[in-house]
Amino acid sequence: MKNKLYLAGLALLSVALFLAHWLVFVYVPTEPIMGVVQRIFYFHVPAAWLCYLGFIITFIGSVGYIWNRSPRADALALAGADIGLVFGWIVMLTGPLWARATWGVWWKWEPRLTSMALLVLIFAAYWVLRRYGGGTEGVRRFGAVLAIFGAPNIAFVHVAVKKWRGDHPGGVVGGGLDPDMRLAFFICLAVLQVLFIYLFIERYRVIRDEEAIGALRRRLSRLKGR
């Protein structure tokens, strides 16, 4: 029963993703100035939000871990960083593709871009640390401190680059969205949000399962008297 519900949910998510693509590639009108490349935004902008969300979860989990060394908080932090990074790389790769076709350059040292790039770099370092630093308690603590230090950093980068470059004219999406575009954007956002939640739960479960395996192995070794 539970399995069936799960499969039905997955099917629904697939249909929703298909619908989102249909909206992006067929339904929405083409933006007159930027042309078809503007359609990147229907996934690019939600991805940026989901990247932030993943790292916010990592921050919260890290605070929890530093506070009482709860393995659950640590798993939360790790899962958040994993997913945040997937969406982070999406943002970092699709952004320049849009920029090249619109601004004529791959990259601008603009506050939003710079702070996103550094955010991804910081959490990529977190990922490398957790992946290769060794699974000791000290490394978990190190990761937690890194995540806690990393989050407020973004505010500083943003302020610094803003002072340096001056505010970039206009929002990136552009004001006065066409109602069809707006509809497509919010549907894509909702669908990707659901995808995020699904992936997050799966990832969190995997990490918790790995911990459970460790605990079982320990209990076994204990029963056998090592």
Added chain:
Amino acid sequence: MSAWLSVFWAILAKDLRVELRSKQTLAMMTLFGFVLTAILAYGLVSDPATNRVVYPGALWIALLFTGALGIGRTFAQEAAFDAFSALVLSPAPREAILLAKILGNLLLILMVMALVAPLIAVMLHLNFTGEEAGLVALHLLLSALGFVVVGTPLAVMATSARFAEVLLPLVVFPLVSPVLISGVKGVGVALGTTTGDDPWSWIQLTLAFDVVYGAGGLLLFSKMVSE
């Protein structure tokens, strides 16, 4: 309070004495600073106007790299015979330990930068007025402070990780990028090569960074050092 201060001074004095006696870290950082200076000078030297533009960038690259070398080394002396365990086990207030380590690292970096900063200027054929030199020094001081308040607690943590010597710069450099931007731009304004309002607003930004991360580190440090 006086007990707190005496522990703080004891640790700082001990670190400086250890460093001045073995001179390992200082020698390595200074030499590294010179090598970096030479490389930056070959790579960047150009006409005087351009040199003036690239100077702050070169200076902050030197600060970051020698600094990363320095903070990584600081705990090597503690780790060599596991003296850090004795330090953690002692009744010394954790905040005093951290602050002494921060100040020790700061002094080390400033000693090296006091040699490297003028050297890069000479290699790039630059002349400064007294006011310009003062602003450069002030920026450098505050940026170095920002670097050590972030780097020192992380260096303590890094001792428990594998590949610590690679991981530490990987982790610290992105975190101190606000200081890098603020320092480079602030000095650019001070030297008249970057357009912008007054150089003091950049100093405020660096100062805010120093305060936020200094306070954050102190708040978290006792949670960092023990299992």
Added chain:
Amino acid sequence: MSAPLTVRAAGVSRVYDEEYALIDVDAEFTPGHVTALLGPNGAGKSTLMGLLSTLLRPSEGVIYFGETPAERLDAAARARIGYVGHKTMLYGPLTARENLQFFGQLYGQRDPTRVTSLLARVGLEGDADRPAAGFSRGMAQRLTLARALLPRPDLLLLDEPLTGLDREGVALALDMIRQAALEGAAVVLVSHDLSATATIADRVLILKRGRRRFEGAVQGDLVARYHQEVDG
């Protein structure tokens, strides 16, 4: 010297990765007694010492200092623990005297003669102003013993304190340990040197593969008892 301190391990286990180093150990360390902590390699002796020092945290169970669980110890309580570990915990570039003076400052040790008298006690007065990096293992071990005794601890944890010591050094170290116990400290001693241990221990805790095999007062021949528990 402050009030006597009884330290108690209650159902303590410690895990490294997926291996239990210590399983469900109960033990009590009482003031004025020297407890020999014995066991073959990998029995979990050093892990238990680490837990007692508060440098490690138990994965399960609690260590009580008097009535206080270890994780709630404050700085003043930490000052009552003296610990000699596998490494010397000294600063190589500093002299013997400077090392002791530094740790004295950390512990708020005001008495200036204490360092000099301790140096004399461990037989290092002639080398007091030489950097510790140049010391032989035996000399470093004497110095590290002095470092642990400097704050007059109520719990003295000695993990292989006799490493590198010559016969005279062993006699001296044993004498100092006995003295500390006489002054009311609870002493826990781990050493490969069974015969030396037997001369000062009045209690024994035997571990094997992380589990407690025996705890109690030393009765009869300690060495024989050990072999009976561990090999038998």
Added chain:
Amino acid sequence: MNLSLSALAALLMVSPALAGDLEEMRFRHLWISYGIIWLLVSAFTYATWRRAKANAEELAHLKAKMAELEASK
């Protein structure tokens, strides 16, 4: 993985020369973008799924072993 990334990077670096006109580039970049998105998402999903499968097997194995050990005691 790294190789294909480098190839992509190289392709994009020379793309100004290849780009016949802007409209063509816009189309190309749009396709590449959604390609990247799906590559990353599906790679992540697959990796998670594989780990979940391996974990489920390992858990079942360990639980069986545990039951066996407890039965024998």
